[in-house]
Amino acid sequence: MRLYLTFNHKNVREPLIWKLAQEFAVVTNIRTAEVKEDMGLVGIELKGKTDVVEAAVAWLEQHGVHVEPIEQSVLEG
Amino acid sequence: MSIVRALKCRECGSEYEIAPVHVCEFCFGPLEVVYDYDALGEGFTRELIESRPQNMWRYKELLPIEGEPTVGAEVGFTPLVRAKNLEKVLGVKELYIKNDAVCYPTLSFKDRVVSVALSKAVEFGFTTVACASTGNLAGSVAANATAAGLKSYVFIPHDLEVGKVVGAGVYDTSIVAIEGQYDDVNRLCSEIAGKYPWAFVNVNVRPFYAEGSKSYAYEIMEQLGWKAPKHVVVPMASGSLCTKVDKAIKEFVKLGLVEDAGTAIYGAQATGCSPIARSVKEGTDLIHPVKADTIAKSLAIGNPADGYYANRVMKESGGWSEDVSDQEIVDAIKLLAQTEGIFAETAGGVTLGVAKKLIEQGRIPRDESIVICVTGNGLKTLEAVQDQINPVRTIKPSLKAFDPLAEADLAANK
Numbered sequence: 001m002r003l004y005l006t007f008n009h010k011n012v013r014e015p016l017i018w019k020l021a022q023e024f025a026v027v028t029n030i031r032t033a034e035v036k037e038d039m040g041l042v043g044i045e046l047k048g049k050t051d052v053v054e055a056a057v058a059w060l061e062q063h064g065v066h067v068e069p070i071e072q073s074v075l076e077g
Numbered sequence: 078m079s080i081v082r083a084l085k086c087r088e089c090g091s092e093y094e095i096a097p098v099h100v101c102e103f104c105f106g107p108l109e110v111v112y113d114y115d116a117l118g119e120g121f122t123r124e125l126i127e128s129r130p131q132n133m134w135r136y137k138e139l140l141p142i143e144g145e146p147t148v149g150a151e152v153g154f155t156p157l158v159r160a161k162n163l164e165k166v167l168g169v170k171e172l173y174i175k176n177d178a179v180c181y182p183t184l185s186f187k188d189r190v191v192s193v194a195l196s197k198a199v200e201f202g203f204t205t206v207a208c209a210s211t212g213n214l215a216g217s218v219a220a221n222a223t224a225a226g227l228k229s230y231v232f233i234p235h236d237l238e239v240g241k242v243v244g245a246g247v248y249d250t251s252i253v254a255i256e257g258q259y260d261d262v263n264r265l266c267s268e269i270a271g272k273y274p275w276a277f278v279n280v281n282v283r284p285f286y287a288e289g290s291k292s293y294a295y296e297i298m299e300q301l302g303w304k305a306p307k308h309v310v311v312p313m314a315s316g317s318l319c320t321k322v323d324k325a326i327k328e329f330v331k332l333g334l335v336e337d338a339g340t341a342i343y344g345a346q347a348t349g350c351s352p353i354a355r356s357v358k359e360g361t362d363l364i365h366p367v368k369a370d371t372i373a374k375s376l377a378i379g380n381p382a383d384g385y386y387a388n389r390v391m392k393e394s395g396g397w398s399e400d401v402s403d404q405e406i407v408d409a410i411k412l413l414a415q416t417e418g419i420f421a422e423t424a425g426g427v428t429l430g431v432a433k434k435l436i437e438q439g440r441i442p443r444d445e446s447i448v449i450c451v452t453g454n455g456l457k458t459l460e461a462v463q464d465q466i467n468p469v470r471t472i473k474p475s476l477k478a479f480d481p482l483a484e485a486d487l488a489a490n491k
Contacts, residue, residue, distance in 0.1 A: 002105060004367055006380070032088070032104045039363055043105040052301070057264075066366050068260065069267030070105050071280050072382035073315045075209040075234070075259065077375025077424070 001053050008038035009073040016063055017044070024048065024056040043070060080116045081141045084108040084284055085250050087386065088230040092471050096202050101309040107382065108284045110141045113329060118442045122144060123303055123334060128368070130350040133189055133292035139328055140193055141285045148225040149192020149197045150365055153292050153356075155180050157300035158450075162416040167436055171446040173306070174413070177453065178421050183244075184454035185213035185375075185422070186318075191278060191291035199275030204228060205275045211267035212241050212375050213422075213453055218278055219250035230275065232266050232448065244457070249411040259369070259379070285468050292319050294325035297448055298335050305329065307445040312424045312452055313353050313398075314376040316387030322450075323390040341396040342386055343441065345431035347371035347423075348400040357398035362388050372403045372461045373423040397440050401430035409433065410455060410462055421457030428452075 004039070012035065021028050023046055032043035046053050060067050084093040088106025099108055117201055121138055129135035131201030133153025134146050143167050158174045177186035177332070191214070198206050205231040208218040215231045222229035231245045233256040255262045270277035278286050298305055305326050309318045329335045346354040351362050356429055364384035369377035381387070401409070406423055409430035414420050421429070431447050435441045472478040 001237045002100070004105075006455055008279075017258050032106070034134075034363075035231065035365065039365065061260075066364075066380070067264070068380055069264050071270075071283070072380050073263070073378040074266040074270065074277075075211065075232075075263045075280055075378075076214045076278055077210065077314055 001046050001057070002070045003039075003044055003046065003057070004068050004070055004072060005042045005044060005060060006068070007035075007042070008064060008066075010037040011064045012036075012040045014063075016048060016060065017042070020056055020060065023059060025052050026056050047076065078115075078138060079141075079143050080112045080114065082111050082113045082139060085111045092289065095204075097198075097276060099281055099283045108158065110116070110284050110288050112136070112139070112330070116330065120334060121483055122475065123299075126299065126348045127335075127479050133192070133289070136292055136295045136306040139325075141288050142193065142196045143181065143200055146192060146196040148195035148227075149188060149221050151179065151181050152188045152192045156416060158419065159227070161295050166416055166431060169436060169443045169447060169475070173297075173301070173448045174417060174419060175293065175448055176451050177293065178419060178455065180423065182224070183213070183216045184457065186216060186290070186452040187213045187217040188221065188289050188310065189292050190286045190289035191217040194223050194276065194282045194286035195227065197276075197282055197285040199225065201282075203276040204275070205230065205273075207232070207270070207273075207275045208278045208416060209233070209237060209262065210245075211237060211377070212244070215245035215250075216242065216248075216302050219245040220250035220287060221247045224249065231329065232262070232263050232269070234404070238460075240457075240459075251276070275361075278345070287317050287321060289327035290321035290329070293318070293450070294322040298326065300331050301446070303335050304446075305335045305340045306448045307338055308341050308343065308396075308441050309341045309450065309457055310428050310445045311346055311450050312376055312442075313346050313381070313387055314378045314424075315381045316344070316383035316385075317346050318381055318450070318452070319387040319392050335345055340394060341441075342390055342394045343396040343431070343435055344391055344398040345428045346398070346400045347373040347406060347427050348402050349373075349399035350377045350379060352361055353381055353387050354398040354400040356384065357391055363390070368488075371423075372458070373404075373406055373427050373459075375422060375424045376427060397435060399431045399434050400470070401427055401434060405430040405434075406461055407465055411465065413451070414455070414483055421451045422453035422455050422458040423461050424453055424462070425451040425455070
C-alpha cells in the first residue's frame, strides 16, 4: 500500500515509523519526506499481508498520524 | 494532430510514456501531461479554433487525446456572462461569470474532465470506468459512461443524500455505498483503483482527467475576445482547477493566441474546509489536513492533492486566497440569483462570496476585468437555500383572493 503520512506538532518528533516496523511484519519503504518543526509529510510504501498492513494503518491512526492514499483525495464532490 | 509528449513528475521531473499511470514510481509525485508546443507550428490559430463547433474540443490539440473524442463530444462552450447588475452591487467596472452551471450534460464542470478521462480510457482499451464521489463527479461519470457504452461503477459514502444517489443511479451505473468515515472510504477506493482493471477517472487516468479543466479557461479567453482576464476567482477543492486555469492561460500566451495580461489567480474555499486558503494566508506552503464541515460539499476535500501547487500558482501570479462562512455562501448564492438570474450550487456561492470579500479588502481592484468561476448548478444543492427564499403565499383559486395580494405588492412597490 502506498500512503502519505501526515505527522502533527505532537507526534512529529517521535520515531513512529521505526516503532511500526517493530510492531508489525511490514516492510517500510520511505520514498519522500519533508519534516518541519510542527508537521511532517512522508510518502511511504508498506508491504506485507493485507490484514497486517491494515492493522499497521490503524495503529498509525491511533498514534495521531493522518493516513491517506498517495492520491489523497480520491473521493471528490 | 496530438502534440502530447509524455507524462512528467511534478516533483522530480522523471518522464513516463503515455499510459494509465498517475504517480511517479520513484518519488510518488503526481504526473502531469506535457506537450511539444513547437510541433503545433503556425497552423493553430484563432481562425482555426473559431471555425470549429462550439464545444470544448475546439481546443483538442491542447487536450491529451489522440484524434477525435469518443466521449462527451458536445461538452463545453458554456456562457461567459457580462454581469452588469452584479457590477453595480459590487462596485466594479468589468465583471464576468463563466457559467458551467449549464454545462452539458450533467450541469457541472466535471463533464469537461470526465469527457477527457473517458475518451482516454477508451483509447487505452478500458471497458469499465469508475469514480468515488459525493455528487457532481458521480453524475458526470455515470451519464457520460452510459452515453459512450461503457460500464461504470460509482463509489459513494453510505450516508449520501438520496437526491445525489438518484443523480447517478438514474443512468444505470453500479453504485456501491461504503460504510465508514471519509478517510476509510477514500482509502478503500484507492485500493480498489489499484486492484481492478478499470479506468478510475481521478486515480489512474487522473493526469488526463485534470487536463480537461483547461478548456474552461481557454473558453474564457476566447469569449473575452481573445484576451486573458486580469483577475480570475476559482473555487478550490483539490486545487486542481486553480493550477489548470494557470496552465491554460500560459499555454495561450506561449502560442500567441492572447497577450500576457499578468493574470492574477485567486482561490476560494469555504471556511469549514479551507486548508489551501489557510496556507496562503499564513504564508506557508504546507497544507494542514482538516476535517471538512461546510455546506459546500463539492469543495469538501480536507487534504487536497493539488493544494501545494495551487498555493504556488496564487503566490506566483499575484493572487490570493480567502474563505467564507456557510451564511456568506448562502448570501452569495442569493445575490447571484437575484442580480444575474444564475442559480449556482454552493461552490458558486463560495466563489462569489470570496470575490466580494477580496474586492472589499482591496486585493482585487475595482477597475480591472474580473472573472468569477461558477462550476455547478444550484438545483443540485437546493437544501442550502430552501429555508432562505421569499415565503410562499398560498391563496384560494379565485381572483378575489389574488387581487388584495397584488394590490399590496403594488403599494409596497415590489
